[in-house]
Amino acid sequence: MVQHTKKIVGTEMLPLQYGPLATGVTTIVALLVWLFFSQQERLAVLLVVGVLFGLSLYHAAFGFAGAYRRLLVARDSAGAQAQVVMLAVAMLLFAPVLATGSVFGDLASGAVAPLGTQVVIGALMFGVGMQLGNGCGSGTLFALGGGSTRMLFTLSTFIGGSFLASLHMAWWQSLPSAPPIVLGELLGWPTAVALQGGFLAALWFVLRRWNRVQVVTSGAITWRRCLSGPWPLLMGALALALLNFATLLIAGGPWGITWGFTLLGAKIALLFGWDPALSSFWNSGFQQDALESSIFEDVTAVMDMGLVLGSLCAAALAGKFSPTRVISRRSLMAALIGGLCMGYGSRIAFGCNVGAFFSGVASTSLHGWLWIACALPGSWIGIQLRPFFGLPKL
Numbered sequence: 001m002v003q004h005t006k007k008i009v010g011t012e013m014l015p016l017q018y019g020p021l022a023t024g025v026t027t028i029v030a031l032l033v034w035l036f037f038s039q040q041e042r043l044a045v046l047l048v049v050g051v052l053f054g055l056s057l058y059h060a061a062f063g064f065a066g067a068y069r070r071l072l073v074a075r076d077s078a079g080a081q082a083q084v085v086m087l088a089v090a091m092l093l094f095a096p097v098l099a100t101g102s103v104f105g106d107l108a109s110g111a112v113a114p115l116g117t118q119v120v121i122g123a124l125m126f127g128v129g130m131q132l133g134n135g136c137g138s139g140t141l142f143a144l145g146g147g148s149t150r151m152l153f154t155l156s157t158f159i160g161g162s163f164l165a166s167l168h169m170a171w172w173q174s175l176p177s178a179p180p181i182v183l184g185e186l187l188g189w190p191t192a193v194a195l196q197g198g199f200l201a202a203l204w205f206v207l208r209r210w211n212r213v214q215v216v217t218s219g220a221i222t223w224r225r226c227l228s229g230p231w232p233l234l235m236g237a238l239a240l241a242l243l244n245f246a247t248l249l250i251a252g253g254p255w256g257i258t259w260g261f262t263l264l265g266a267k268i269a270l271l272f273g274w275d276p277a278l279s280s281f282w283n284s285g286f287q288q289d290a291l292e293s294s295i296f297e298d299v300t301a302v303m304d305m306g307l308v309l310g311s312l313c314a315a316a317l318a319g320k321f322s323p324t325r326v327i328s329r330r331s332l333m334a335a336l337i338g339g340l341c342m343g344y345g346s347r348i349a350f351g352c353n354v355g356a357f358f359s360g361v362a363s364t365s366l367h368g369w370l371w372i373a374c375a376l377p378g379s380w381i382g383i384q385l386r387p388f389f390g391l392p393k394l
């Protein structure tokens with residue numbers, strides 16, 4: 001007989017913090033005004049979508065790294081089950097758009113990447129990194145916005161590692177790989193959705209059977225709770241699926257995180273005299289255009305900014321914005337190593353939990369499944385390493 005441990009998720013609401021909230025709202029408004037005056041209306045809308053991502057991630061405490069840790073250590077599958085629901089809803093929303101290849105007359109495409117050695121190694125590295133860094137790509141940003149000063153160190157090496165990997169991309173792409181496989185294009189979208197949907201349903205039931213922790217959430221979902229949190233995990237999962245779909249409709253492609261880090265790293269390197277002409281990666285069309293343009297003209301970078309600001313506002317609304325001033329040396333070292341592994345790994349693996357796994361699976365691209373199949377063993381390794389840095393396994 002399976003023993004279940006009850007985990008109570010409370011709904012206590014702390015006093016709203018007006019200072020951080022005013023800072024967040026003022027910055028959002030300033031960026032919106034800048035984007036509108038720069039005739040970047042689409043990016044202004046995507047900034048708002050990014051803000052809503054941050055709000056949803058923070059209020060639902062929807063972290064990928066923590067969910068995998070609880071799954072592997074405590075057999076608490078609530079977070080993983082919520083991710084399965086998120087994937088299924090996003091896939092159902094994505095399919096009609098990706099089947100036509102256009103939205104509102106503009107081209108639309110999914111998150112698609114080859115199946116290769118670099119995905120395997122990159123996802124494994126990322127899995128290790130997110131357990132040492134205490135967050136994935138989105139988790140780093142929403143924890144930073146929520147007041148985690150430790151995440152400043154994780155983010156710094158995340159950016160550095162991502163840029164460093166971009167300089168090595170030619171070598172990684174020379175390794176054995178297979179072309180992208182998109183089930184929707186291979187089998188037809190109705191068949192692909194039915195096949196992948198059936199697999200997700202089976203996975204949800206397996207996770208439910210694996211679970212040993214019963215989550216009990218008290219309190220009704222009121223307007224005040226929607227603004228101040230906490231949200232049930234399922235509510236967060238649905239919000240993230242809908243917002244990813246909104247990103248697909250507005251941007252013509254699904255949600256991503258880590259390209260913004262790579263681009264920022266390259267722009268910082270330019271300040272120190274780096275010559276992009278020496279890198280084949282940065283001489284390609286899209287990358288070259290992004291490097292020559294303002295950071296405020298890049299979809300992923302703008303949405304990343306919105307995510308941080310949204311989580312800042314969410315933390316203030318919840319009364320939980322409280323930056324940490326003291327960080328132990330071992331914890332700091334874990335943050336730096338974790339960020340470096342995540343940055344390097346995500347670049348060579350074509351994304352993180354969001355860009356490769358979430359958006360990839362929602363697009364029925366098999367590289368998304370390969371990514372998570374390698375990231376989970378990496379997470380297990382990272383969990384075993386956490387005590388060496390003074391971090392608890394759970």
